[in-house]
Amino acid sequence: MSGPLSLWPEQASGYGGEIDLFVIAFTVLIAALSAPVFVVIVLFAAKYRRGRPADREHPQDRNVWLEVSWSIIPFFALIGFFVWSTDLFARLYHPPKDALEIDVVARQWMWKFQHPEGQSEINELHVPTGEPVKLVMASQDVIHSLYIPALRLKQDVVPGRYTVLWFNADKPGTYRLACAEFCGTDHSVMGGSFVVQTPAEYARWLQQSTVDRSLAAQGGALFRGRGCSGCHGPASTVKAPPLEGLFGKPVALEGGATIIADEQYIRDSILLPQKQVAAGYPAIMPTFENVLSEEDVLKIVAYIKSLGPGDLTQ
Amino acid sequence: MTALQERPEQADRHDRGLSETDTERQSYLRAGHSLGSWFFTRDHKRIAILYLFAITAFFMIGGAAAALMRLDLLTSAGDLLTNEGYNRAFTIHGVIMVWFFLIPSIPNTFGNFLVPLMIGARDLAFPRLNLLSWYIFVLAGGFTLFVLIAGGVDTGWTFYTPLSSMFSHGNVVLAAVAVFIAGFSSILTGLNFIVTVHKLRCPGMTWDRLPLFVWAIYATSLILVLATPVLSITLVLIAAERLFGLGIFDPKLGGDPLLYQHLFWFYSHPAVYIMVLPALGVVSELVAAAARKPVFGYKFVAGSSIAIAVIGFFVWGHHMFVAGQSMYASAVFSFLSLAVAVPSGIKVYNWAATLYKGHISLDPPFLYGMTFIGLFVVGGLTGLMLAMLAVDVHVHDTYFVVAHFHYIMVGGTVSAFFGALHYWWPKIVGRTYPLVWGRLAAIFIFLGFNLTFFPQFLLGYLGMPRRYHVYAPEFQMLHVLSSAGASLLGLAYLMPLVYLTWSMRYGAPAGDNPWDATGLEWTTPSPPPKHNFDEIPVVDRPPYDYEIEMEGEDG
CATH class of the missing domain: 2.60.40.420 (Cupredoxins -  blue copper proteins)
Incomplete structure (x- = not known):
């Protein structure tokens, strides 16, 4: 080394x-x-x-079978390797x-x-x-x-x-x-x-x-400190989508599409809230684009992932 | 070398070839001596010479940047250049070598000079357009030099967003303008060749009698015309985002950085074939002339140029396997990239078969041809390695990639450029050069190249990222080897400059056909007269119509 x-x-x-x-x-x-x-x-x-003297009698200048074989045989060998490498990659x-x-x-x-x-x-x-x-x-x-x-x-x-x-x-x-x-x-x-x-x-x-605190706990602090809980919390009067148990579940969107709530979806919902609006909810969420750093967003994502059913109401 | 008798006073030992031969007096080189006769010429041969000067200058500037980088890379600390300085050095190296040397190298010099001669025409279809495209090229080059003087640009030749559009401090817009302008030169040249090949072939020059070099230039022109506009638009979009904050590529403005990569590689992968297809055409000519035999599988070799041009448009995604594109897209692009190997392989195997039972000469053109084949094969096969998804995840953006594309572009294209220069030089200037020096330069280029770039495959697999000038100490020995090779390579590239220049004055008159080759260009005097052919030739035989032995014969 x-x-x-x-x-x-x-x-x-x-x-x-x-x-x-x-x-x-x-x-x-x-x-x-x-x-x-x-x-x-x-x-x-x-x-x-x-x-230099050598036998140069009847040189050929074409041979279709030779052309086809030196195109096809290496290609088949390559396809074998293609399958192998794509399998490794897919993992x-x-x-x-x-x-x-x-x-x-x-x-x-x-x-x-x-x-x-x-x-x-x-x-x-x-x-x-x-x-x-x-x-x-x-x-x-x-x-x-x-x-x-x-x-x-x-x-x-x-x-x-x-x-x-x-x-x-x-x-x-x-x-x-x-x-x-x-x-x-x-x-x-x-x-x-x-x-x-x-x-x-x-x-x-x-x-x-x-x-002193786990990533999710730090995210929880941000969730409250930045005012997310004002709408998404249990006491809220604003109609906002519930977040407990959300992660990994399908979400119906305005316009009929459905999306799985993964990290990317949660991030987009915080930073680009108008991109995918959950069906049945008004599109009133403000963007946090210039408020939260990428680290903060990841902490809030960790917090939302950690929320089991009913966690917010306790 | 039969034309010695043409020299007016060959008995005069002090003459040493200085005096003009009759042919030279009537050639395109002497058709007007004023500057205006060069700078306002519409003769495709003179325009080719103008290009030769321009790209030689750019090759030297790009080479100087490379020398600076190799010197800096001798040690693992960044002691010669600052971080910023190194970034600017490799950016200018890439921009100049790609757009101002490699892309115009063979098409604009040898394509210009040879296509009309090879198809029996007096000029290209649009001589004024041809001159205009040189002026546009020089204007673009001037912009590039201005960028250099103004302090350079630090985005890499790839201009990846959002680095280039929102974060870089260099002269991104100016550099983009330079490349944008150069694009028009490419498009006009490509258009000119396409029309010329379609409309100006002499009687009897059917498509299946076209020299393979013309086939290759034709395929290249198709790419130039179809792909270059995409690059131009992409550069305009960068400038729009940078100057006006239009959100196209930067996610903070609502753009998508990967969109840029798709657009850029949709041009830049075919651009690789713009650089290498003409080289493949040159090598087909060199091999046939060296073996003095018809090219084996003419139709396959000609068709493979077109196949490479077409498939080359569908492989751009192989530059983005780790960029975040979908796994399925990656798998498709990986497969299509393997498909390009088939026509490339056809060419190489056919060249080898052409040599069988030939009369092989070991003159410089053949040695350059063999240098090309050797280096192109290594470059192509390591390209297959990179097309394998799982391997690319490891070696993407490392020196493995750097080594791979230098084997193709420098080992391949530049060797073919020198091969073409050594093969057609007697036709261009009418004089021959010392063959020994030509052979030595070819051998030094081969050795120097391998010493420079082979260690970079190892560096890449070891995990040395590209565009690093501060690196881990365990990489140092391989970098020292590479820099040593680069010194040899640099000297070898300068050698032809000396003996070819020397030959213009002191070389022996070449005669019409010094290599005893077929092809219409060798039926004209060397150097050719301004209008190429006194009478438009009529072709009544297949290409590469060398005499073949039907009975056992010695010699």
Whole structure:
């Protein structure tokens, strides 16, 4: 890691190993497809060099079967690899339901990570081994991209929407994390460490950097402090949609569409309330676009996710 | 080299080729000596020379920016350039090399010079438009230089929003204006070639007798005309958002940043084929001439140019696998990207088959052709690696991508550009250059290129992001290798400048057909007269009609 020369990146997950295996197998395929070309060119250049005696009788200048076979056979081989790689890729879109959720906020030029227990850290991400971790990522300004080479993973972080990256790290250690999408002046120093710890170490780390309130609780404070509870609270006289048990449920929208209430929907409802109005409710919610930071929105999202049926009425 | 006798006083040893031959006296090069005869010329050959000067200048400016970056990357700290300075260096490198060197390189110089000669015409269909497109190009280039002097721009050549539209401090609008203007030059040139190929072919020059270079230029022109307007509109939208706060790409204004990426790559992926298709056409010519044999599978090679141009319009989403587009869109784009490999593979296999039982010469044009094939194959196959979704998630936006597209654009296109220069130089200036130096330069380019860019594949897989000038210490050794290779490559690129310039005065007269090749351009004197053909030729035979041996024969 520390020497001036290394040739193969470290691996911190089983998925990383699968990517490496794929890359090695694919390299063998492309070597097999290209080596004959190189060999044949050198061979012909030597054998049929101008002025050199050789058998040049009846050279052909077309052969449809040859054309078809050298088009089709490599293509079928490629399709096999296409299926393999698409299968690996599709897994990235299906994070396990029970994954540990960590919020990520990117801005020029730093990374902020918020753990569900309320701990937050900058340019350092601590995660436990043996447990799937799901990162929900937002950008405050331009497009960034969270890149963790040891996991063979990256995902762009796009302003205006949440993107997700999940993984299951299994090898404790300290690895690099970086911003991979060019984001302005200090792009090349927008990096940090990705620290994988055993569950016990992670628990200890959480305790050391303890804070008094969990992320959801901090969100609850904002919910009351910013006046959300004035309309969405139990005592309200304003007709606002109930939020208990909302997360993950389908919501009927004005105009007949239905949407699943995921993180993106809740975020949009706070920042762009006119975008999707719940059916049967007046479109009177004001935007919180310039009031709440991305971190605050993520905290409120965490709070709303934590609300079970009847939580607000107690 | 049979035309020595043309020299008026060949016995005079002090003459050393300085004096003009009869052919030269009647050539396009001597048809008017005033500046006006060059700057207001409508001769496609002179316009080609004007382009050659312009793009050589831009190649050097872009190369200087690259040299600055490679020097800075020798150490893992950012000690030569500031963060901002490095960002400006790679932006100017990208903008200049893409729009002011690579895109116009082969079409506007060799396409201009050769298309009329190859199809038996006296000029392009619209000679004035041709000159206008050079002036537009130079105007755009002037804007770019102004951006440089005004302090540069720091968005990368990709101008991703909302960084470019709302956050960058550089001269984004000016740079966009430069590229916007250059786009008109591209469109006019493409239009001119399309009409020329349709309308000005000489009698007997049917579509299945067109040289493969003309097929490639034709396919390229289709892309130029169809894709460039999309880029122009996109740049206008950036300027509108930046200047007037119109919400198109910035989500804070209600826009969508990914919309920009879709529009940009809808142009810029086909633009890759604008850069590489003419190169593929050049190499088909070089291989046939070197082997002195008909190109194997002519129809497949010609058709594959069109296939690449068409499929190239449907793969743009492979630049966005980790940008947040839908998983299903990514899968479709991945599959279509593999489909482009088929026509590209057809070309490479056909070239190899063309060499079979040929009379292969190891002169510089062939060596450049082989350099192209070697580097293009590596670039193309690593492109397949990048089209594989799961691999792209890891190596996207790393040096792996940087290495891949430099293998295609520099290893491929620039090698083919030098191949074309060495093959048609005797036709363009009427003199030959020292072959030994040509061979040496080709070999140095091959070695220097690989030393520069192969380590970058390793860097990318190790996880070195692109556009970083401060990097982790374990990457340093590979960066030092890469910078060493870049020095060799830079010197190798300068070599032809010296001996080709030398040859214009001191080289031996080339004669009409120094390579003993087929093709109408070789039936004209070297250099050709202003109107190319005294009489419009009539074609009565297939292309690449080299004599083939029907019985065993030695030699």
